[in-house]
Amino acid sequence: MIWDFGKAVVEALLLASPEPLTAARIAEVLGVEEREARILIDDLRRDYQAPGRGLAIREVAGGYQLVTRPELADYVERLLAPKGRGLSPAALETLAIIAYRQPITRAEIEAVRGVSVERILDNLLERRLIREVGRRDGPGRPILYGTTQEFLTYFGLKDLSELPPVEPRAEGQSLLRRLDAERGSRD
Amino acid sequence: MVSAPERTGQGTEWRGLPVRLDAFEGPLDLLLYLIRREEVSIYDIPIARITEQYLAYIADLSDLDIDRAAEYLVMAATLLQIKARTLLPRPPRPEPEPEGTWEEEEDPRAELVRQLELYALYKEAARELARREAQAQRVWTRGWYPEPPGGPPPLVGVTLEDLVAAFRQVLEAESSWREVPRQEIPLREKVRQILARVRECPGGVRFHELFDRRASRLEIVVTFLALLELVRQRKVVAEQRQVFGEIWIRPAPGAQTEEADEA
Numbered sequence A: 001m002i003w004d005f006g007k008a009v010v011e012a013l014l015l016a017s018p019e020p021l022t023a024a025r026i027a028e029v030l031g032v033e034e035r036e037a038r039i040l041i042d043d044l045r046r047d048y049q050a051p052g053r054g055l056a057i058r059e060v061a062g063g064y065q066l067v068t069r070p071e072l073a074d075y076v077e078r079l080l081a082p083k084g085r086g087l088s089p090a091a092l093e094t095l096a097i098i099a100y101r102q103p104i105t106r107a108e109i110e111a112v113r114g115v116s117v118e119r120i121l122d123n124l125l126e127r128r129l130i131r132e133v134g135r136r137d138g139p140g141r142p143i144l145y146g147t148t149q150e151f152l153t154y155f156g157l158k159d160l161s162e163l164p165p166v167e168p169r170a171e172g173q174s175l176l177r178r179l180d181a182e183r184g185s186r187d
Numbered sequence B: 001m002v003s004a005p006e007r008t009g010q011g012t013e014w015r016g017l018p019v020r021l022d023a024f025e026g027p028l029d030l031l032l033y034l035i036r037r038e039e040v041s042i043y044d045i046p047i048a049r050i051t052e053q054y055l056a057y058i059a060d061l062s063d064l065d066i067d068r069a070a071e072y073l074v075m076a077a078t079l080l081q082i083k084a085r086t087l088l089p090r091p092p093r094p095e096p097e098p099e100g101t102w103e104e105e106e107d108p109r110a111e112l113v114r115q116l117e118l119y120a121l122y123k124e125a126a127r128e129l130a131r132r133e134a135q136a137q138r139v140w141t142r143g144w145y146p147e148p149p150g151g152p153p154p155l156v157g158v159t160l161e162d163l164v165a166a167f168r169q170v171l172e173a174e175s176s177w178r179e180v181p182r183q184e185i186p187l188r189e190k191v192r193q194i195l196a197r198v199r200e201c202p203g204g205v206r207f208h209e210l211f212d213r214r215a216s217r218l219e220i221v222v223t224f225l226a227l228l229e230l231v232r233q234r235k236v237v238a239e240q241r242q243v244f245g246e247i248w249i250r251p252a253p254g255a256q257t258e259e260a261d262e263a
Helices: A002-016 A023-030 A034-049 A070-079 A089-101 A106-113 A118-126 A149-155 A175-186 B027-037 B047-057 B066-087 B110-136 B160-173 B187-200 B217-232 B258-262
Strands: A055-060 A063-068 A130-135 A143-147 B236-240 B247-251
Touching (some): A023 A063, A089 B110, A118 A130, A149 B110, B027 B066, B027 B110, B160 B217, B217 B236
Antiparallel strands (some): A130 A143
16 A cells, blocks of 8 residues: 555656656655665556556656657657757767767867867757866866766666667777788788 | 769779768768778778779868868878878888887878777767667657756846847947958857956946957957857846946856856
8 A cells, every 4th residue: 555655656756857856866755765766666667568558667867757658759749849850960979979988078079070079069068968077187178078967868868888888890909910911911 | 062973993983973072970971981882891991092082072172161171171181191101112121020029110091090990980879879869759758848948037137139239339339440351250269258258257247348449340240249149058147237227248147167267
């Protein structure tokens, strides 16, 4: 009974909260242990997984959020305008570099992309997808950039570790040796 | 628009579809495209052929603004330099030395290959982000709004029209604004200057004091644009304390102040 009540509270909190709610915060509001809050959340999630529901609970930016089911998007778009075109390829490339290599300076991003990213950074800062996280010691003390909670929410990520690992392909690791070998065969 | 060359050296026909240069995210993106179209490994770039195609693509840079054109030209110079180095005869080897002590001279392409490899990696990562974005776009939350919630109102007792009127006064106050030879005044730089200036004076700066008497007309205009940009970004507040009174520009309360120490 207390569990049913707790689950109802969690549902109410998730609806009322404008941003993802952490298990810790839910536990605090309910006055229970975080472990217990998680049990309630999982229980509620299972309820939503039942057929015939229009909502789902997604784990995002370190918290939980009540969202419409993706398969119903076409209907929601008839009600509201579609969300827009999304970010440009240039913005996505820049964000990817920041997400994987943060904290990172503008010059370092530009070294990877081979183009200026000044305007893109301004735009991403304004959209709060990135923020200034400090300054690199050294000449000019350049600004360091990192991603934000909004970044995680925007891409529906639980945390940064959910990004797939970016590894140089195996052939890349022996790159120099291969180049050497090729030159050797030309000699 | 770049017209596709008929053919390129080495007898390779390339049915190069005309692709606009501004369809690429920069010189590295174009290079990767050329390399993939040739179906060669980035670890063994046929530098002469790729350079030729690259140059054909950038023959017409008129699609691009000057900064982006410059980025493509820098890469062209790099490619030509690499090509030249691969054509130079290799210096004779000194007497064989014990293994390991002889440092091989690096392949002239090595640095470019490293750059391409890294770029290709993040381009792939960007594709993954795009997939994530598309998924997230299919989902709505209760609190979803198209615009981020606003901060404090950036105009207090002032309208945009008041600002424009004040600006007109500044322009008209001095009929002898110096006309100087066209000189680029980056808006971004101006934004930074004004922000630094305003943050030095928490009480605010008078509107007209932001405009340097000795400045050119162009600079005056850029200053005004920079001010509007700062208001739009909610980094400063424009305030008129009395009707028809002086307009004051002061730092927005609660705005990020990390940049303050750079002033």
